[in-house]
Amino acid sequence: MGKKGDALRADVIDALQRADKPLSAYDILAELREFNPKMAPTTIYRALAALTETGRIHRLESLNAYLLCESDEHGHGHDAILSICDDCGSVEETTAPELIASMSKALGEGGFEATRHVVEIHGTCSDCGTGQTGS
């Protein structure tokens, strides 16, 4: 039958690593189908859920896409700031625990207890930016 979960998840990670940019679930599915044409969406989504839970990949909510986590600090509470270049599609991962903590604190004063931070900043990266490298 199909390969076991660990191998599957490794394949998903490989695909994301090769791409070096965000991939949609169906992009990944298309890649893995080259080796297993029968693979179903469910299979991919389960792998993505497992990898997201363990912090090995990030889900980009505003793009419906997935990205390999660059940090080694996997696991709980690893909420990164993801800066997305709308021009070239590149995504950078920034770790800013103080900022995340500031937000949690600000909301905490209102009685809100934060468990997951979705922080995705759209804009233009330095390579694509006007005035910096350009002109």
Added chain:
Amino acid sequence: MGKKGDALRADVIDALQRADKPLSAYDILAELREFNPKMAPTTIYRALAALTETGRIHRLESLNAYLLCESDEHGHGHDAILSICDDCGSVEETTAPELIASMSKALGEGGFEATRHVVEIHGTCSDCGTGQTGS
């Protein structure tokens, strides 16, 4: 025929106001279909796009849902922090220009120019929180 754009957008706002919680595009569509059963998704999405651009509603990227903007400061650069209670589904809008600016600044040092901030914090609100009102 169908109603004009302004009336349509007003109806969308009304629906969101009545709900007082995030609604999906298809939730809104279902409501408006009570008066115009032929209304198509495209129609709703166009209204939502217009309202989002003018800052009258927020799109919750992590929920695929839409919410009335509580602030009067509509328009450009109105990026709010949205705190989402995963228990009861309520969403609060917090304006924290300093935090948003801090983020832009931090990323700006890497040459990134931010144009849009998606900040959605999931967690538990004060009403649902354990230890606060509960127990």
Added chain:
DNA sequence: TTGCAATCTGTTATAGTGTAACATATCGAT
């Protein structure tokens, strides 16, 4: 007035994203 272009709206169809539900298999404990 007529004609034309630009823009907005309506309509149909389809693409893209994600999950429910159930079947089958796998593995450890008794």
Added chain:
DNA sequence: ATCGATATGTTACACTATAACAGATTGCAA
């Protein structure tokens, strides 16, 4: 061995969103 718990396979479907084209409306110029 057999039972229960968990993981995986499979089918079908639900939800989200947009493309592409048709028709209507407006404004403006000839």
